[in-house]
Amino acid sequence: MSALELSKICLSLGGIPVLDSVSMHVAQGEFVSILGPSGCGKSSLLRLLTGALTPDRGEIRVGGAPLDERSRAFAFMPQRDALMPWRRIIDNVILGLEVQGLGRMEARAKVRPLFAAFGLEGFEQHYPAQLSGGMRQRAALMRTIVQDRPVQLLDEPFGALDALTRAGMQRWLESRFKDAHWTTVLVTHDVREAVALSDRIYVLSPRPARIIAEFEVPDRRPRLGATLSPRAIRLEAELLDTLLTETGD
Amino acid sequence: MPSLLLKTSTRIRQGLPAILSVAAALAAWEIYVLVSGVSALVLPAPSRVIGQIAANRELLWANTLPTLQATLTGFAFSLTLAFTLSVLIDFVPRLRRALFPVFVISQTLPLVAIAPLVVLWFGFGLTPKILLVALVTFFPMLIALVDGYESTEPEIEALLGSMGASRVGIFRRARFPSAMPYFFAGLRISITYAVVAAIFAEYVGARAGLGIVILNAKNSFRPDLMLAAVVISSALTLALFGATALMQWIVLGWRQAGAGR
Numbered sequence: 087m088s089a090l091e092l093s094k095i096c097l098s099l100g101g102i103p104v105l106d107s108v109s110m111h112v113a114q115g116e117f118v119s120i121l122g123p124s125g126c127g128k129s130s131l132l133r134l135l136t137g138a139l140t141p142d143r144g145e146i147r148v149g150g151a152p153l154d155e156r157s158r159a160f161a162f163m164p165q166r167d168a169l170m171p172w173r174r175i176i177d178n179v180i181l182g183l184e185v186q187g188l189g190r191m192e193a194r195a196k197v198r199p200l201f202a203a204f205g206l207e208g209f210e211q212h213y214p215a216q217l218s219g220g221m222r223q224r225a226a227l228m229r230t231i232v233q234d235r236p237v238q239l240l241d242e243p244f245g246a247l248d249a250l251t252r253a254g255m256q257r258w259l260e261s262r263f264k265d266a267h268w269t270t271v272l273v274t275h276d277v278r279e280a281v282a283l284s285d286r287i288y289v290l291s292p293r294p295a296r297i298i299a300e301f302e303v304p305d306r307r308p309r310l311g312a313t314l315s316p317r318a319i320r321l322e323a324e325l326l327d328t329l330l331t332e333t334g335d
Numbered sequence: 336m337p338s339l340l341l342k343t344s345t346r347i348r349q350g351l352p353a354i355l356s357v358a359a360a361l362a363a364w365e366i367y368v369l370v371s372g373v374s375a376l377v378l379p380a381p382s383r384v385i386g387q388i389a390a391n392r393e394l395l396w397a398n399t400l401p402t403l404q405a406t407l408t409g410f411a412f413s414l415t416l417a418f419t420l421s422v423l424i425d426f427v428p429r430l431r432r433a434l435f436p437v438f439v440i441s442q443t444l445p446l447v448a449i450a451p452l453v454v455l456w457f458g459f460g461l462t463p464k465i466l467l468v469a470l471v472t473f474f475p476m477l478i479a480l481v482d483g484y485e486s487t488e489p490e491i492e493a494l495l496g497s498m499g500a501s502r503v504g505i506f507r508r509a510r511f512p513s514a515m516p517y518f519f520a521g522l523r524i525s526i527t528y529a530v531v532a533a534i535f536a537e538y539v540g541a542r543a544g545l546g547i548v549i550l551n552a553k554n555s556f557r558p559d560l561m562l563a564a565v566v567i568s569s570a571l572t573l574a575l576f577g578a579t580a581l582m583q584w585i586v587l588g589w590r591q592a593g594a595g596r
């Protein structure tokens with residue numbers, strides 16, 4: 087059974103078709119990337135999943151059941167960290183738990199043991215402005231994970247970071263993912279990131295978005311830090327080629 | 336301990352220019368009165384004004400209390416009204432278009448004309464003072480709150496939405512805290528008008544208050560006593576301004592944390 091299944095999703099916004107019969111599936115514990123050019127409708131796809139939009143046609147199933155307003159199957163991590171500057175890091179991390187109705191003390195006790203794994207030990211009482219970009223992003227990821235939803239949705243989570251911090255974060259995420267097996271959907275336009283982190287990759291066309299290719303990444307983890315296998319290098323080239331030719335510009 | 340000492344000495348050094356310029360202005364005034372021999376009935380020296388404060392301290396104290404009461408009651412009323420309306424406007428955007436023109440017009444009314452009318456309608460009690468203080472202080476706070484809610488980062492709202500937060504939950508967890516820096520900017524502007532508005536309301540019609548002291552002193556040609564009341568009213572405004580600054584420092588403590596880096 088798939089953790090997440092989209093079948094023939096169509097969506098128009100203001101009369102403009104955005105998604106054209108998009109179908110995809112994500113297995114339990116799988117890391118799937120959605121790769122596409124800027125403005126192709128990736129964010130609309132995410133907004134469908136978080137319940138901010140509803141599709142014109144097609145069906146979204148989570149763990150076999152149709153997605154409705156109450157299923158809350160996704161923990162969402164937006165592009166920029168969206169940490170609240172007035173909350174301490176620990177209180178930012180428990181935001182989702184608080185919305186779920188957990189008391190503040192209880193929620194804090196629940197997340198406190200996780201700070202070490204996210205490299206944030208000792209920073210519980212800091213404010214976001216006191217942390218580096220990478221640490222803020224790890225706090226945002228932690229806020230996503232502790233919600234304990236079936237699927238994690240990451241919307242270009244490293245797009246706003248500088249190249250060095252981004253590389254560090256990707257390595258860190260890879261190592262975390264290897265142990266934890268969070269079912270994850272990553273939206274990105276970074277080919278290398280997609281190849282490094284994913285089990286499978288869907289490629290979207292420009293608007294109206296269709297799925298134009300699907301690739302498996304068979305390489306063993308960890309992939310980052312090691313030299314890329316010839317297969318992965320070929321895959322990267324192929325993906326880039328698909329994006330550049332099929333998407334027209 | 337040394338860091339605290341250092342902080343205190345930095346504070347004094349930062350405050351020094353202000354202290355020096357005020358002291359210089361007062362010294363120039365004092366010297367001018369001494370040298371020119373101008374009558375105290377026209378221009379009393381600062382030393383004479385201070386003497387009047389000491390000599391009339393009971394009269395001034397008895398009349399400061401009603402002014403303080405009018406200011407604080409009026410301001411509390413204004414704050415409650417501004418907050419309530421700001422929340423209503425945030426949840427029902429159509430209200431903004433209905434109400435804002437009324438508020439803008441209320442800000443164009445000349446106080447000189449409105450104050451006697453309000454006293455005529457509501458008498459010499461506390462009510463006209465509350466209304467006039469509110470009229471002057473309400474708008475900056477309302478604008479600050481409404482604009483403050485609008486300044487909320489859309490990504491934070493989207494995040495809360497994805498977590499399943501309701502509109503009320505989003506207001507409480509994101510929109511309201513986002514408005515706080517704006518609110519305090521509005522509060523600091525408003526509070527400096529509040530005392531002046533209360534004194535003006537008293538001046539037009541009251542039984543007691545600093546406005547009455549000023550009115551009586553004017554009618555008996557006592558500029559020294561007028562200025563004594565003015566000094567008290569300034570001190571009152573500065574104290575209230577200081578109180579809002581302290582409140583801001585407590586509520587927006589997270590901003591200092593960010594600046595410390």
